[in-house]
Amino acid sequence: MTATTSVTGAPDTPPTTGPPKRRGGILSKIAAPYKQSHGVQRFMLVTGTAVSLIIVLLAIFAPLIAPFSFDTYQADGARFPTQGEPSDVNPWGTTVQGFDVMSRTIYGARTALEVLILAVVFSLAIGVPLGLISGYVGGWLDRIMVLIMDALFAFPYLLLAIVAAFLLTNTIDSGIVVTAIAITVVYVPQYFRVVRASTLSAREATYIEAARAMGAKPSTIIRKYLFGNVVQSVPVIATLNAADAILTLAGLGFLGLGIQPSEAAEWGYDLQRAIADAGAGIWWTALYPGLGIVLAVTALTLVGEGLNDVLNPTLRRRRIKRPVISSSAVGPASAPTTEREAG
Amino acid sequence: MSAPVATQTLIEVRDLNVHFAINASFKARVTGRGGATVKAVDGVSFDLHEGEVLGLVGESGSGKTTLGRALLGLVRPTSGSVKLRGEELVGLPERDLRPKRRHLQMVFQDPHASLNxxxxxxxxxxxxxxxxxxxxxxxxxxxxxxxxxxxxxxxxxxxxxxxxxxxxxxxxxxxxxxxxxxITGPDLVVADEPVSMLDMSVRAKILDLMIDLKERIGLTYVYVTHDLASAKFFCDRVAIMYLGRIVEIGTVDEIFNEPKHPYTQALIRAIPEPDPDKALPRDLPRGEIPDAARPPLGCSFHPRCPKAFNICGWEARDLQTMLESRWMDLGEDRYGEERPLVGDFSKLKSTEHDAFLPAGSGKDPGELLALLEKIRAEEPDEPMWTGVKEMHAEAHGVRVTFEPGIDPPLYETGGAKAACLLYKPD
Known part of the structure; x- marks a missing residue:
């Protein structure tokens, strides 16, 4: 068929010139919230992202940045003093076990990042598909899943993590994986709920019925039609949960569960060891791991809340530029330029 | 548009039912039993020939969209049969239905929502x-x-x-x-109000496009709409639906030039006339479309029908409606006189063709009977009275016996087929 075979009725509008606007790649999608935000939101987003990035860099390059390894207790054949004050060799002092505080704090970021990534990946991999299936299929399956997830939700999160970590400790060797799974158990219900809720509303959309009418299988509908329209709320909860997960990780470490001291440096464990020091005026053993936790949690929360402010349509404020009236205009003022945030 | 040459039958619908359960009570919800059902599609039969455009026209809630979806299996029919070229579709599991969907496609009402x-x-x-x-x-x-x-x-x-x-x-x-x-080269396209959400300027273009496509690639349409004017323009045959049933079906000429069913006549009179001088008195059907969970007895249009007569299926609810609408029109003092004679309407008891209207507390049923007789004498034109066989006073109220109603099937009328007792052969 050639372009000359015209059909009754021309196209509804004359074709506009120029290529259609494209949705850019992943990079521009990531950049979008930063471009759209302003004022306090932008400050929150940018600060949070910057601090998070610094922590991530510290974590990745820990072996290069930290003066020693997390379990080094001697240098050049000389043992570090225990509870030693900050000095040239140990800039942030040493712990009660004679480890270098600075190294342990930097390596702690590494542990936190590892656990965090694993926990978020596990939670996404479990929570999102379950939510999609439960919301789309509905019926008894949905009721049972909601019951289970609500039951998990009803437990205090730390208690749940403790139980999970305790049960898993002897089955899996890696403390990091154990902790990540324990945290996953806590956060899966949140992903499940959010994804299920948006699936429930998306399921009723006409394009889902249209997909059914064209003969798509349920699995295809979930993959191609629901997923893309449902996951948009996930990045926000993922960042907010990540902040929470750091606290849970520290809580588990503080209680001596999950990661063994010999495996990795962990801020919560270090804090626990530093409790007795605080009374004796030894401030450096508790300060730096504590700061690590506070900074990481604050940074991730800022990112999450900032994203939420920008992406959540119920919180988003419309930006309306005031009409610009050109001072030199003799005739009618130039048309007011109003701009809306892209939806 | 002229009627097409009768060709092969593409779709054969027989006695199709789609019922939705309304589980009002907790027990009904848990067990899935009991509770009322809404008959969204109630015993519909028709044939669809290849290359034909059938319009399904009706008010909101008449079941036209549900019928369209049931044809495609998007809604599971409760019973009945839909045959695509002789192949039964009802009762097929979803898995077996999926390959068939290639031949059965749908265009939805809201273009903004129907694309991912x-x-x-x-x-x-x-x-x-x-x-x-x-x-x-x-x-x-x-x-x-x-x-x-x-x-x-x-x-x-x-x-x-x-x-x-x-x-x-x-x-x-x-x-x-x-x-x-x-794009899949379907045989049947169900178009569910495809133009109702578009600008006026675009509607005709889209309908033109659909006609054009029909001729080019040999489509058969079921066109679901509430807009009679566009149905006249687009369809070969039109089926008028009311409360889940087809009340009249015929070619466009038959329906628009000689509507047989009083409901169709009312709908056609309701088409707006652009010329103010030509404006007709619109004796639109009185009242609202009834509750589909409890459809009226007999012909379901009878409570709104200006031509209803004795066997249309009169019942206790009609008596209540008549009294209430009378009191709406009367002054307050007449209402004050008459209302106390009648007891609580919630105690209005009804078996099939027999209603018991309780008298007001402390009132003589004889007075109530006299009132009813008076109303009958005052308003002899009220069609309900044709269906009242007898009224007599009992201990605490008045028993009204109605003529047994007939639920009309589609009758031959010489033109379109109409489900109206006016055309009942003797």
Whole structure:
């Protein structure tokens, strides 16, 4: 068929010139919230992202940045003093076990990042598909899943993590994986709920019925039609949960569960060891791991809340530029330029 | 549009029922039993010939959309039969129905919602081809998509195939939705009010496009609408629906020139006339469309019908409606006189054709009977009275016996078929 075979009725509008606007790649999608935000939101987003990035860099390059390894207790054949004050060799002092505080704090970021990534990946991999299936299929399956997830939700999160970590400790060797799974158990219900809720509303959309009418299988509908329209709320909860997960990780470490001291440096464990020091005026053993936790949690929360402010349509404020009236205009003022945030 | 030459039957619908359960009580919810049902489609039968356009016209809640969806198996029929070229579709499991969907497609009312916002037209149109494995290779798929886009008037196709639904206007989206429906080469397209959400200026273009496509690729349409005027323009045959039933079915000429059913007549009178001098008195049907969970006895249109007569299925609810609407029109003092004679309407008891109207507390049933007789004498034109066989006073009220009603099937009328007792053969 050639372009000359015209059909009754021309196209509804004359074709506009120029290529259609494209949705850019992943990079521009990531950049979008930063471009759209302003004022306090932008400050929150940018600060949070910057601090998070610094922590991530510290974590990745820990072996290069930290003066020693997390379990080094001697240098050049000389043992570090225990509870030693900050000095040239140990800039942030040493712990009660004679480890270098600075190294342990930097390596702690590494542990936190590892656990965090694993926990978020596990939670996404479990929570999102379950939510999609439960919301789309509905019926008894949905009721049972909601019951289970609500039951998990009803437990205090730390208690749940403790139980999970305790049960898993002897089955899996890696403390990091154990902790990540324990945290996953806590956060899966949140992903499940959010994804299920948006699936429930998306399921009723006409394009889902249209997909059914064209003969798509349920699995295809979930993959191609629901997923893309449902996951948009996930990045926000993922960042907010990540902040929470750091606290849970520290809580588990503080209680001596999950990661063994010999495996990795962990801020919560270090804090626990530093409790007795605080009374004796030894401030450096508790300060730096504590700061690590506070900074990481604050940074991730800022990112999450900032994203939420920008992406959540119920919180988003419309930006309306005031009409610009050109001072030199003799005739009618130039048309007011109003701009809306892209939806 | 002239009636088509009778060809092969494409779709044969027999006695199709779609009932939805309304589980009001907790027990009904848990057990899934009990509770009332809404008969969204109630015993519908018709044939659809190849290349024909059948209009399903009715008010909101008449079941026209449900019927359209049931034809495609998007709603599970409760019972009955839908045959596509002699092949039964009702009762097929979803798995076996899926390959058939290639031949049965749908265009939805809301073009803004019927396209996945995250898919370009290229992806959206290619998907049905991939599902049914109609093309081999990406190049062929892309060529087919381009060709179809061109067919529905979305050119330059290069530009449209890469655009997202949000880049398109309403009319363009509906064109894209039509393209998606026809790309698998279907036999039947159910168009569910395809133009009702579009601008007036675009409606005719879309309908033109659909007619054009019908001729080019041999489609058969079921056109669901509440807009009689567009049905007249677009359809070969029209079925008028009321409360889940077809009350009249015939060719466009028959329906519009000689409507047989009083409901059809009322609907056609309700089409707005642009000329103010020609404006007719619109004796539109009184009242509202009744509760589908408790449809009226007999002919379900009788409570609103100006031509209703004795065997239309009068019952206790009609007595209540008559009294209430009378009191609405009367002054307050007359209402004050008459209302106390009648007891609580919630105690109005009814068996099939027999109603017991309680008298007001402390009032003599004889007085109530006298009141009813008086109303009957005052308003002899009220069609309900034709159906009242006898009234007599009992201990605490008045027993009213109605003529047994008949639930009308579709009768031959010499033109269209109408489900109206006026055309009941003797």
């Amino acid at each position: 916002p995250g898919m370009t037209l290229q992806t959206a149109l290619a998907h049905p081809l991939q599902i049914h494995k109609l093309t081999s290779g990406d190049a062929e798929t892309q060529a087919k998509v381009r060709e179809t886009l061109e067919l529905v008037g979305l050119f330059p196709t290069q530009r449209f195939s890469d655009s997202f639904p949000s880049d398109l206007s309403g009319g363009q989206k509906q064109r894209a939705a039509i393209a998606r429906a026809i």
